[in-house]
Amino acid sequence: MSALFEFLLRQGDNTLVLGHRTSEWCGTAPALEEDIALANTALDLIGQTQLWLGYAAQVEDKGRSANDLAFLRDVYDFKNVLMLETPNHDFGRTIMRQFLFDAFQVHWLTALTDSKDSHISEIAIKSVKEAKYHLERSRDTVIALGDGTEKSNVIMQSALEYLWPYAREIMSDDAVDEEIASLEIAPLPSTIHESWLQIVEPTMRDACLKIPDSNFVHNGGKTGLRHTEHLGHMLATMQVLQRSYPGVTW
Amino acid sequence: MVAVTKLSTQEVWALLDKVPDPEIPVISVVDLGVIRDVQWNGNTLNVTITPTYSGCPAMSVIALDIKTELAKNGLENVHLKTQIAPAWTTDWLSAKGRAKLEEYGIAPPQVSGGPQRCPNCKSAHVKKISQFGSTPCKAQWQCVDCLEPFDYFKCI
Incomplete structure (x- = not known):
C-alpha cells in the first residue's frame, strides 16, 4: 500500500466515521436547531469523504470507487483515529468530540492548502471553509454548555475527561506521515499540536473546564492496528445494505 | 438520428439560466454560480459545475435538471464535469x-x-x-x- 493511498484513507476515514456518527443524531437531537446543525455538519463531512476517498481510489488504481472503500471494507482496514469512532453517548460528548476534531482540522486543512499534491490542496481549500464554520459552532457550544448550569458543566467536564486520552492520536506521527512530509504533501501532524492547543486551552478556560493532567494517548486507529470495539458495531449499521444485498445499487 | 442542433454557448448559458436551483427555485443554477464553463468539444457539449457545499444533496438533482433542460432543446450529447477548484464562493x-x-x-x-x-x-x-x-x-x-x-x- 503506497504512503499516499494510506494518507488519503486516513483523511477520508476520519471524515466518514465522524460524519456517520454525527448523522446518528438525525431526528433525535435535543433541539430542532441542533438537529439541523448536526445533520448539516454530517453532510459536509460525508461530502468531504467523497473527495478524499474518491482520490484514494484513483491513487490506488485497482478499479475501486469511493463507495467501495466506504462500504466494502471492514474494521481493520479503517484508518480513522479512535476518538471519532467513540459512541455519541450524549450531546455534550458529541459536541466536545466535534470541537477537539475541528480545532485540529482547521489548522491541518489550512496547512494542506500548500500541499505539493495539487489535488490534495484543492480538497483542502474546499473543506477548510466548512471546517472553520464547524469550529465556530462547536467552540461556542462547548463554552455555552461548560459555562452554563452546574449540571451542564459536570457533563462537559466528564466529556472532556473521557475524550482527552483520545484527542491527540491525530497529532501523532508514524512512518507514513514521515514519508508524506518528506514528499512535501503534508506537514507532520505533530506540528499542528501547538496551534491546536492555542485554540483548545483558551476555549476550556472560557468554558470553565479543566484539561486533565495526563499525556497518555490511545493509539491504533490511524494505523489500523487496534480499533475500539465500537467501530465494528458502527460499520454493521453503516454497511448493512451492502452486507445484506452485496452490490446493490439504486 | 436527428441532426445535432448546435446552439452557441451563449444560447446554452441562456437555457441554463432557466434551470432553477432545486432548493431555492427563484434563482437559477447560473445565478447560484455553480456553472463555471460551457464549451463545445466537437459534437459534445461540456458543462463544468462546481459544487456549493461538498455534501450538498441538491448537486445530483442539479446535474439531472441540467441534462433534462438541455435534452428538451435537442442537446443529448452533454458531458457534465465536476470541478472543485477554485472552490465555490458566495x-x-x-x-x-x-x-x-x-x-x-x-x-x-x-x-x-x-x-x-x-x-x-x-x-x-x-x-x-x-x-x-x-x-x-x-x-x-x-x-x-x-x-x-x-x-x-x-x-x-
Whole structure:
C-alpha cells in the first residue's frame, strides 16, 4: 500500500466515521436547531469523504470507487483515529468530540492548502471553509454548555475527561506521515499540536473546564492496528445494505 | 438520428439560466454560480459545475435538471464535469440572484458574516438563531422588530 493511498484513507476515514456518527443524531437531537446543525455538519463531512476517498481510489488504481472503500471494507482496514469512532453517548460528548476534531482540522486543512499534491490542496481549500464554520459552532457550544448550569458543566467536564486520552492520536506521527512530509504533501501532524492547543486551552478556560493532567494517548486507529470495539458495531449499521444485498445499487 | 442542433454557448448559458436551483427555485443554477464553463468539444457539449457545499444533496438533482433542460432543446450529447477548484464562493452569486433571494425572503450573503437587514420589513435589527438552516448553504436568523424568523444565505 503506497504512503499516499494510506494518507488519503486516513483523511477520508476520519471524515466518514465522524460524519456517520454525527448523522446518528438525525431526528433525535435535543433541539430542532441542533438537529439541523448536526445533520448539516454530517453532510459536509460525508461530502468531504467523497473527495478524499474518491482520490484514494484513483491513487490506488485497482478499479475501486469511493463507495467501495466506504462500504466494502471492514474494521481493520479503517484508518480513522479512535476518538471519532467513540459512541455519541450524549450531546455534550458529541459536541466536545466535534470541537477537539475541528480545532485540529482547521489548522491541518489550512496547512494542506500548500500541499505539493495539487489535488490534495484543492480538497483542502474546499473543506477548510466548512471546517472553520464547524469550529465556530462547536467552540461556542462547548463554552455555552461548560459555562452554563452546574449540571451542564459536570457533563462537559466528564466529556472532556473521557475524550482527552483520545484527542491527540491525530497529532501523532508514524512512518507514513514521515514519508508524506518528506514528499512535501503534508506537514507532520505533530506540528499542528501547538496551534491546536492555542485554540483548545483558551476555549476550556472560557468554558470553565479543566484539561486533565495526563499525556497518555490511545493509539491504533490511524494505523489500523487496534480499533475500539465500537467501530465494528458502527460499520454493521453503516454497511448493512451492502452486507445484506452485496452490490446493490439504486 | 436527428441532426445535432448546435446552439452557441451563449444560447446554452441562456437555457441554463432557466434551470432553477432545486432548493431555492427563484434563482437559477447560473445565478447560484455553480456553472463555471460551457464549451463545445466537437459534437459534445461540456458543462463544468462546481459544487456549493461538498455534501450538498441538491448537486445530483442539479446535474439531472441540467441534462433534462438541455435534452428538451435537442442537446443529448452533454458531458457534465465536476470541478472543485477554485472552490465555490458566495461571491459568485449574481446580482440578479441576490435581489431575487431577498424578494423570496432569504437574506443574501454579506462579507460581514450576517444579514444586512430583515428580508421582510428591512429592519437592520436582526439576531442569529442558529448557524445552520434548512439547507447546507443557509443559517437561521430572526428580525428583532417584526419578529419574523428568516433564512440567511451563509457567506463562504
